[in-house]
Amino acid sequence: MRAWQIGDVMTTDVATVREQTPYREIIDVVTGRRVSAVPVVDDFDRVLGVVSQADLLHKVELVGEPHERRLFESRRRHDARVKADAAVARDLMTAPAITAYTRTPVAAAAKLMDREHVKRLPVVDDLGRLVGIVTRGDLLRVHLRPDADIRQDVVREVLQRVLAVREGTVQVTVDDGVVRMVGQLDRRTSVELAGRLAAQVSGVVELANELGFDFDDTALVLGPWPAHPTGIA
The missing domain is CATH 3.30.1340.30 (Histidine-containing Protein; Chain: A;)
Incomplete structure (x- = not known):
């Protein structure tokens, strides 16, 4: 008996960016492809991190506010301020990325997403190269x-x-x-x-x-x- 795996439900046509992709270009990719996040890959398509809409929104969230470090600044506030000042994907991305393999069972992927509090998983091969991406919505397809x-x-x-x-x-x-x-x-x-x-x-x-x-x-x-x-x- 073969349970469904990530390879059965993932999307293979994945929108990606590079480390040096500018902020504005990342927004163009996210909005143009209608996705909530994009993996950041190197020249060999190895996944380095993920830039999500949440990462991009820090620049909007903190617009007009002073970006100097506060004396008792929380870790979340510090990270948000750093990303608000970021200009390229390398400084915006969350790294390392939480990834999965095509042979990962759907149930295991769902548990991984819940444990790591992520909404999607870049799917990689044994060399860490991107082959797809799976979202929480994709995992629900098993029940269709x-x-x-x-x-x-x-x-x-x-x-x-x-x-x-x-x-x-x-x-x-x-x-x-x-x-x-x-x-x-x-x-x-x-x-x-x-x-x-x-x-x-x-x-x-x-x-x-x-x-x-x-x-x-x-x-x-x-x-x-x-x-x-x-x-x-």
């Missing part, structure tokens, strides 16, 4: 998968391929990403595994695992290991 595709993954990949469940043993329905499994399996561990794997299928919003079982084998699986015949562990 057709119900029929989700059901096929649950039936073929989880029930038949992993658990070797005979066709027709379990009834699977999917409605707007909500999966419902009804039927009877032989072991409780199989029921629990079916639930865990089905919930991981890309596009599943919610899972109703209504499978029953003939034998509760959890005590056997979780019980103590039998003593070694020789008495030596």
